[in-house]
Amino acid sequence: MKKPILVGTIVIVAILIGISAIFVQNNDDAKINDIENPDSYSEKIAITTTTNVITDLVENIGGDHVSVTGLMGPGIDPHLYRPSASDVKSLQNADIIFYNGLDLEGKMGDIFVKIGREGTSVLAVSENIPPESLLILDANGNFDPHIWWDVELWTEAAKVVATGLKEYDPNNSENYEKNLLEYLNQLDSLNSNNLNKINSIPSEQRVLVTAHDAFQYFGHTYGFEELAIQGWSTDSEAGIKEIQNLADEISKRKIKALFVETSISPATIEALKAAVQDKGHDIVIGGELFSDAIGEKGTAEGTYIGAFTHNIDTIVKALK
Ligand SMILES: [Zn+2]
Structure with a gap:
């Protein structure tokens, strides 16, 4: 019984030596490559x-x-x-x-x-x-x-x-x-x-009108109602009826401002603004909010914290 085990062990050891030799060879190749072409090597x-x-x-x-x-x-x-x-x-x-x-x-x-x-x-x-x-x-x-x-x-x-x-x-x-x-x-x-900043907006003026429903969590946290032309995804067309209904509500409630989003065409918000003005309520576009993307890298708004701060400052300025 011992002999076959010994033979088996020798075979396994031989295979392992063979495999290690292949690994060493590959590693050496990789190192040579890295030296020849430093750009190909990154520890990141x-x-x-x-x-x-x-x-x-x-x-x-x-x-x-x-x-x-x-x-x-x-x-x-x-x-x-x-x-x-x-x-x-x-x-x-x-x-x-x-x-x-x-x-x-x-x-x-x-x-x-x-x-x-x-x-x-x-x-x-x-x-x-x-x-x-x-x-x-x-x-x-x-x-x-x-x-x-x-x-x-x-x-x-x-x-x-x-x-x-x-x-x-x-x-x-x-x-x-x-x-x-x-x-x-x-x-x-x-x-x-x-x-602290949001506290300067009276609670009845905390209504955020945007093109799509990107600010439900924001509203939930900071006590804002969100009125959006489109639902939570932009994957649907905003209809004339939705815009008219929203325009009615905005003029009745005398909401002060609408907001454009950086990742969505401003066309629907501009159409809403015109519809509200047709009803005799003077409304302004309160600025541009970062919704589904933040700003250009290297600018203050190119970080999440910078973009969020921009949004808060824009909203406070338009609605307080
Ligand atoms: Zn979105």
Whole structure:
């Protein structure tokens, strides 16, 4: 009985030596490649994100350890976004993909499933938010995806990003945890600053009229009623009847201002403004709000905190 075991052991050892030799060879090849072409080598984790709100979040938590490719820049509407061939490549080459989920990226669901099956970590930043904290929007039980306009829900999104990074790169866990705590502190200050500013708007004037329903969480947190021409997704045409009905309500209630969104054509809000004025109520466009995308990178509004502050200041100025 011993002899066959010994032969078996020798065979296994021989195979293992063979495999290690192949690994050493491959490693050496990789190193030679890196020296010859330093650009091909990066220790950073390659991350692909969808909206620039998520890009900003991942960059804050990942810091120097990540290289983030965001598919959607400023002014891009995620509800209607269809990925290009180069987007699909970027998704396939990513170490981790972070997306919003809750059907925000309505045309991309199949790609996330496919790439997830191929072994890449594909994480929805909304995945840990308990259903009782989400707003239900319609009879089909769809949840509102615009979670980033509630700072507390965005805190949960930040934790998902930190956990995803720690699992992928445990050696830098402490660093991700430190970045997370620093960022959560900043979010906390943002929320208290927002609350202080909003207090200057009398509660009966807290009505936000926008093109699409992106601010339900915002309204829920800060006591605003939201009146939108379109529903929660931009994937439907706003009809003349909807605009007329809304114009009636706005003139009856003497609402002071309407708001344009950066990721949606201003045409529907301009049509609404004209319809309200036809009814004899003088209304203004109170400014432009960031809804489904934040601003240009490198500007104050190119961060989530900067864009949120811009929105609050614009709303307070128009409605107080
Ligand atoms: Zn939206």
